Amino acid sequence: MWFKGKGRLAVGLRERKKAKTRKTISDLATRLFIERGYDNVTVAEIAEIAEVAVTTLFNYFPTKESLIFDESHDREEALVNAVHTRVKGTSILDALQAHFLRLLPMSQRNTKEHEDIIRLIRSTPDLAREHRELWRRSEQSLAQAISKESEPKLSRIEAEMISHCVLDAFRRSIETSNPKPSLVSLFGILKDGWQQ
Numbered sequence: 001m002w003f004k005g006k007g008r009l010a011v012g013l014r015e016r017k018k019a020k021t022r023k024t025i026s027d028l029a030t031r032l033f034i035e036r037g038y039d040n041v042t043v044a045e046i047a048e049i050a051e052v053a054v055t056t057l058f059n060y061f062p063t064k065e066s067l068i069f070d071e072s073h074d075r076e077e078a079l080v081n082a083v084h085t086r087v088k089g090t091s092i093l094d095a096l097q098a099h100f101l102r103l104l105p106m107s108q109r110n111t112k113e114h115e116d117i118i119r120l121i122r123s124t125p126d127l128a129r130e131h132r133e134l135w136r137r138s139e140q141s142l143a144q145a146i147s148k149e150s151e152p153k154l155s156r157i158e159a160e161m162i163s164h165c166v167l168d169a170f171r172r173s174i175e176t177s178n179p180k181p182s183l184v185s186l187f188g189i190l191k192d193g194w195q196q
Contacts, residue, residue, distance in 0.1 A: 022060045022070065025050045029067040034116045038124040065130040068121070076138045083145040092146055093166070097187040100170045104179050139163045165190055 028050050032041045043064055047057045061067050079099065086095035121127045139160065147159035154162070169190065173183035 018060075021052070025052065025057060025060060026067055026070040030117065033068065034113075034120055038120060038127060063130075065126055068117070068127060069130060069134055072134045072138075076134075076141055079138060080141050080145045083142070083149050091191075092149060093187060093191050096166050097183065100173075100183055101180065103170075104174065104183065135167070139167055142166065162190070 025046065029041070029046045032046065032049070043057060044054055046067070047054045050057070061070065079096075082095050082099035083092055086092070090098075121131050140163075143156070143159040143163035146162055147154055147156060150159065166187075169183060169186035173179045173186060176182040
């Protein structure tokens with residue numbers, strides 16, 4: 001019995017070490033990209049400075065672009081889980097609003113670094129293309145979750161429109177000087193409709 005427990009502990013430690021290595025490499029690469037430009041930094045250079053083999057780096061990051069977007073999979077998964085694991089009786093929009101409100105404090109940290117990363121992405125065609133693809137993928141995953149969980153059932157096009165608007169509401173709100181009231185206001189329009 002204690003061997004099993006020891007194995008779980010070892011796996012836990014191993015996973016934490018891998019996560020730390022992954023974050024170290026990503027943070028280092030991001031800093032170099034911001035300082036010198038994405039196209040002026042090679043993967044081999046990043047590996048050398050991070051003191052890992054190039055093959056090890058590619059085990060963590062399958063592409064150069066993924067060094068910047070290292071948290072995209074986790075964010076997409078958390079977004080979908082906000083819909084699937086919401087408390088019974090909580091609407092999909094309320095669950096998504098609560099999810100985004102929890103993210104706001106994180107999105108406001110290191111504002112200068114965040115702005116530098118956004119500028120880097122927008123000024124680098126490969127990164128801008130990857131960002132659009134990741135955004136599209138998140139939209140599609142969220143649309144599938146909304147379609148599956150909605151009552152009454154929404155059509156694919158309706159779920160896609162809601163998914164698009166929800167993600168856009170979050171993006172727009174974090175670009176304002178008052179993200180929280182902006183997010184609540186935009187979700188209010190989504191929940192209540194625009195009464196003209």
